[in-house]
Amino acid sequence: MDLTSFVTSLGTYFGIFMGLMIVYAFLSWRGGNNVVYYPNKILKGLEPLEGINKSRNPFIWMKVALVTSETEVIALSGVDTAVYFVFLSTVLSILVLSAVILLPVLLPVAVTDERVVKESLTSHYNQTVVDELQKLTMGNITEKSNRLWAFFVCCYWFSLVALGLLWKACKHVSWLRAEALMDPNVKPEQFAVVVRDIPAVPLGETTTEEYVHSYFEAIYPETYYKCMIVTDNRKANRIWEELEGYKKQLARAETVFQMSKTNAKPEGTRPTIKTGLLGLCGSKVDTIEYYNDRINETVTKLEAEQKITQSKKQQNAALVFFTSRVVAASAAQSLHAQMVDTWSVSPAAEPRQLIWHNLTIKYFERELRKYLVNAVVALTIVFYMVPISFISAFTTLQNLVELAPFIEPVVRIKALRTVLEAYLPQLALIIFFYLLPKLLLYLSKLEGIPTQSQAVRAASGKYFYFPVVNVFLGVTLGGTLYRTFKLIEDNPKSLLSWLVMSLPDNATFFLTYLALKFFVGYGLELSRLVPLILYHFKRKYICKTEAECKEAWAPGDLGYETRVSEDMLIVIIVFCYSVIAPLIIPFGVLYFGLGWLILRNQALNVYVPTFESNGRMWPHIHNRILASLILYQVTMLVYFGLQKFYYASLLIPLPILSFIYGFVCAKKFYPAFERPKLDVAAKSMGEAPDMELIFRSFIPPSLNSEKIDDENFEESISKV
Numbered sequence: 001m002d003l004t005s006f007v008t009s010l011g012t013y014f015g016i017f018m019g020l021m022i023v024y025a026f027l028s029w030r031g032g033n034n035v036v037y038y039p040n041k042i043l044k045g046l047e048p049l050e051g052i053n054k055s056r057n058p059f060i061w062m063k064v065a066l067v068t069s070e071t072e073v074i075a076l077s078g079v080d081t082a083v084y085f086v087f088l089s090t091v092l093s094i095l096v097l098s099a100v101i102l103l104p105v106l107l108p109v110a111v112t113d114e115r116v117v118k119e120s121l122t123s124h125y126n127q128t129v130v131d132e133l134q135k136l137t138m139g140n141i142t143e144k145s146n147r148l149w150a151f152f153v154c155c156y157w158f159s160l161v162a163l164g165l166l167w168k169a170c171k172h173v174s175w176l177r178a179e180a181l182m183d184p185n186v187k188p189e190q191f192a193v194v195v196r197d198i199p200a201v202p203l204g205e206t207t208t209e210e211y212v213h214s215y216f217e218a219i220y221p222e223t224y225y226k227c228m229i230v231t232d233n234r235k236a237n238r239i240w241e242e243l244e245g246y247k248k249q250l251a252r253a254e255t256v257f258q259m260s261k262t263n264a265k266p267e268g269t270r271p272t273i274k275t276g277l278l279g280l281c282g283s284k285v286d287t288i289e290y291y292n293d294r295i296n297e298t299v300t301k302l303e304a305e306q307k308i309t310q311s312k313k314q315q316n317a318a319l320v321f322f323t324s325r326v327v328a329a330s331a332a333q334s335l336h337a338q339m340v341d342t343w344s345v346s347p348a349a350e351p352r353q354l355i356w357h358n359l360t361i362k363y364f365e366r367e368l369r370k371y372l373v374n375a376v377v378a379l380t381i382v383f384y385m386v387p388i389s390f391i392s393a394f395t396t397l398q399n400l401v402e403l404a405p406f407i408e409p410v411v412r413i414k415a416l417r418t419v420l421e422a423y424l425p426q427l428a429l430i431i432f433f434y435l436l437p438k439l440l441l442y443l444s445k446l447e448g449i450p451t452q453s454q455a456v457r458a459a460s461g462k463y464f465y466f467p468v469v470n471v472f473l474g475v476t477l478g479g480t481l482y483r484t485f486k487l488i489e490d491n492p493k494s495l496l497s498w499l500v501m502s503l504p505d506n507a508t509f510f511l512t513y514l515a516l517k518f519f520v521g522y523g524l525e526l527s528r529l530v531p532l533i534l535y536h537f538k539r540k541y542i543c544k545t546e547a548e549c550k551e552a553w554a555p556g557d558l559g560y561e562t563r564v565s566e567d568m569l570i571v572i573i574v575f576c577y578s579v580i581a582p583l584i585i586p587f588g589v590l591y592f593g594l595g596w597l598i599l600r601n602q603a604l605n606v607y608v609p610t611f612e613s614n615g616r617m618w619p620h621i622h623n624r625i626l627a628s629l630i631l632y633q634v635t636m637l638v639y640f641g642l643q644k645f646y647y648a649s650l651l652i653p654l655p656i657l658s659f660i661y662g663f664v665c666a667k668k669f670y671p672a673f674e675r676p677k678l679d680v681a682a683k684s685m686g687e688a689p690d691m692e693l694i695f696r697s698f699i700p701p702s703l704n705s706e707k708i709d710d711e712n713f714e715e716s717i718s719k720v
Contacts, residue, residue, distance in 0.1 A: 003132045009512050013519035020523035025058030027532065035553040036532045038605045040076060048605075065600040070176075077603040079180045080453075081558065083173050083615040085596060085603075090169040091571055091625070092592040097165070098158045098578060099585045106138075106582045109150045113140045133511075137581040139504030141643070148645045154579050155636050159654050162575075162629050163661050170622060170669045177615040177673065184686030188694040190325040190676075191225075192348035193332045194450060197363050198316040199342050208314045215343075216320050219336070223327040225691050230317040230359050233702055236305045240702035243298040248547065250291035255544045257288065306703050317359040319348060319698055323691060329676035347676055349451040351698045353611045358448045366448035373443045377462050380439075381469050437463060437562040453613040457620050459561040464624055467569030468631075507581035510573050514584070517570065518591040522598045528606070531555070557610045558603065560617060567595070568624050575632040580639065619670045623662070630658045 028037040029049070038048035074082050134140060141147050181190070201211045212227045253271050261268035273290055276282025322328040329347075337343035341363035348354075361369070437459065444458035524530070531553075538552040574588035633654040640648035696704070 006133065006508060006512065010515050013515045017519040017523040020527040020529070022058060023529070024527040025061075027527070028061075033532060035549075036528055036535050039553055039555045040603075040605055040608050043608060044076065061601050062597060065597050065604065068600065068604060073600070073603060074176075074180075077607065078609045078612045079176055079614045080560070080609060080612060080617065081603045081607075082176060083618050083621075084558065084560070084564070085600060086169055086173055086176075086618075087564075087621050087625075088567070088592050088596040088599070090165050091567075092589065092596060093165050094158075094162045095574065095578075095585055095588045095592065097161045098154075099582075099589065101157050102154050102578065102582045102585060105150055106154060106579065107136055109147050110137060110140050110582075111135050113142055113145065113147060133508050133583075134504055136583050137504035137507055138579065138639070138643075143644045144646075148640065148643060151579050152640065152645070152647065152651070155633070155651060155654065158575075158578055159629065159633060159658070162625075163658065166622065166625060167661075167665075170618075170665055173615055173618045174669050174672060177618075178677070178680050180614045181676065181680045182683040184684065186685065186687065186689045186694070187350075188697045189348045189350050190681065191323070191328050191689060191691070191694050192319050192321050192698065193328055194346050194348050194354075194359065195227075195318045195320050196316070196344040196346070196359060196361075196450075197342050198318060208316070208318070212318045212320065220322065220327060220331065223322045223324045225321040225323050226695060227321070228319040228695065228698055229314045230319070230356060231309045231703070232313040232315055232360075233309045233700060234357070236302065236309050236702040237700075239298060239302045239305055243295065243302055246291050246294045246298060248545070250288065250295065251545045251547060253287040253291060259544075302702075310703065315360040316362070320345075321691065321695055323689070325685075326678060326681045329678055329681035333675040346450070348698075349453065349613070350611060353451040353453055353613075354698075355445060355450055355452060355455065356700060358445065358450050361448035370447045373447050376443060377440070377465075381465055436466060441561055451611075451613075453611045453616065456561045456611075457617050460564050460617075461620060461624075463562065463565035464568050467565065468572060504580055507577055507584060510577060511581075511584060511587055514570065514573070514587040514591055517566075518587075518594050522594045525602065526598045555606050555608055558599070558607050564617070564621060567592075568621075568628065571625060572628045572631060575628045576635050578632070579636060616673050619666075619673050622665065626658060626662050626665075630655050633658060 024037075027033050034048045035042060041048050070082055070085075073085065138151055141151070195212065198208060198212060201208055209227060209229045212229065216227065217224045253273075256271045257268055260271075271287040272284045273287040274280060274282045274284050275290070320331075322331065331345055332347040334345065336345050344363060440462045441455060441459040444455045444462065447458065449455045449458055535553045539549055543549045543552050570588065570591050574584055574591075577584040578588075633651065637648060637651045637655070640651060
């Protein structure tokens with residue numbers, strides 16, 4: 001990409017961002033759009049435009065996001081969201097403090113050398129105006145030059161800044177988690193544990209629930225409350241979902257009937273439906289009467305299935321409840337049997353998080369599934385590498401012309417060439433990776449993971465490797481192979497050196513990739529044009545009832561399974577290029593700075609958390625930031641070696657220091673994220689817990705029916 005294309009892409013991206021920001025300022029003030037731009041506040045009973053209507057300043061949302069405290073973020077969006085902003089602010093701080101030294105020192109040192117100019121005269125491939133950008137990189141430094149000392153010192157500065165700020169972030173997140181767990185308000189999951197791998201019922205016990213009851217009552221005679229046996233309720237779930245569907249259809253039919261009543265025809269027109277396949281064939285009947293009959297039939301069927309499920313479909317897992325959260329915390333981290341594959345006890349998660357069918361998977365089956373899923377993910381990474389490399393190569397116009405000469409007349413059109421070079425590679429890459437996250441979340445659940453938040457963390461961990469291998473390495477590998485294929489063919493041993501030495505050449509691609517992400521990506525995030533259009537379309541042509549309208553504007557959550565991993569790709573790119581091409585640091589600052597600001601606005605106004613894990617994702621995030629730092633240090637060590645810098649070996653202490661730091665953090669901070677701390681659990685409660693309410697909060701919706709007699713319900717759930 002030449003300098004003109006680079007500047008064109010930046011200008012266009014910035015123009016798009018400013019346009020989307022103005023669109024947001026205009027549309028978010030219109031009352032009919034409140035459910036799209038302020039659903040989180042609406043659901044919490046707050047005034048959507050409080051503090052905004054007084055000022056028509058289109059940038060007032062920035063001030064609100066900046067002055068909002070961390071406590072307010074936690075109150076509106078939860079601890080997990082606050083921890084995510086700690087991640088963004090930490091990386092932003094690393095880049096800003098590093099830029100204070102790197103930019104004023106390295107850019108003048110690089111631009112005043114002449115390696116690129118000299119090599120362009122004898123280069124084996126066409127070197128164009130791209131040299132103007134390469135002059136700002138480490139690739140412009142002559143081998144063995146004393147100028148390399150400046151880059152060497154900056155490697156240490158960047159690493160020490162990163163380690164210091166990461167340590168500070170670890171302490172802060174640990175404090176946030178402890179404060180959340182010490183909350184005096186009752187949280188049902190703090191009084192329960194999940195018990196898996198329950199052995200077969202021995203002689204003398206009649207049911208699994210009696211066996212679990214006697215087992216835990218003997219161990220915790222004073223604080224054990226009761227147990228809830230996990231059941232095979234798949235059939236009950238299907239019936240319950242069918243019932244909910246009928247209720248929605250009935251509400252819709254009744255609304256249509258009410259809307260048909262006019263002054264000219266006050267009796268209205270009762271809606272009808274065909275009872276055949278998809279409502280396209282069969283006899284025509286009254287819709288309201290039809291769904292009333294279906295609801296009555298389904299309720300009867302559900303009640304019968306509930307009783308069968310609760311009494312005859314008990315599985316080898318249970319939830320055990322205690323009257324003390326200290327005892328529950330102690331039980332969650334204690335070994336309850338001699339063999340690891342029996343009586344496996346772990347902390348309970350929120351009721352809405354539990355993946356019920358995974359609780360019954362046996363220990364060794366879970367281990368086997370984990371290895372199989374990891375193998376599938378590894379193969380997927382390998383197969384994704386091929387198309388990513390082709391995308392990197394084929395979307396470069398120079399390579400496209402060489403491989404398909406017939407497009408050369410089109411490429412010669414200057415305006416078209418500029419646009420294609422500016423946007424084609426980045427758009428292709430983003431669209432390609434859009435298809436991946438759902439597959440990884442599905443594979444993570446296949447492992448037998450018991451909670452939704454843990455599945456999200458597992459999916460995010462798997463997704464992390466795709467950007468590292470396929471984008472960072474794939475773009476570098478693909479672009480280098482197509483530029484230097486003949487040289488590598490003549491001398492295969494030179495592949496590694498060409499890969500590393502090509503990093504400055506690929507910096508421009510990543511600069512425009514970052515610009516696309518933070519200008520266009522965050523602009524679309526802020527404006528919410530797609531959700532806005534979909535909402536108004538559904539409201540006008542599809543939605544009839546209030547419940548359907550609410551489903552149309554339901555915002556969802558921040559989407560940690562993809563968002564964190566996409567941010568990690570930017571961390572890897574910016575870290576690894578921070579010294580090689582310092583110009584990337586301001587782009588990284590813009591990405592994380594705009595991300596912090598815009599997503600803070602979205603967290604306060606838009607997104608509604610689907611779960612709360614009290615910051616359990618932090619070790620996952622912290623480990624990957626540290627891995628990015630180590631990858632950067634190893635890359636610089638190899639690069640200095642290929643630059644024939646005699647003191648390159650003095651960088652070896654950096655990755656060693658990072659590994660030691662990671663080991664200390666894993667021992668000092670991580671255990672509190674895996675297991676509940678007893679001193680935290682021992683804090684006094686604001687009120688005595690209602691154990692029956694806690695117990696009932698874990699009952700699945702398909703088994704929780706008001707029409708079931710309380711005595712029968714108690715007997716079928718637990719015979720305590």
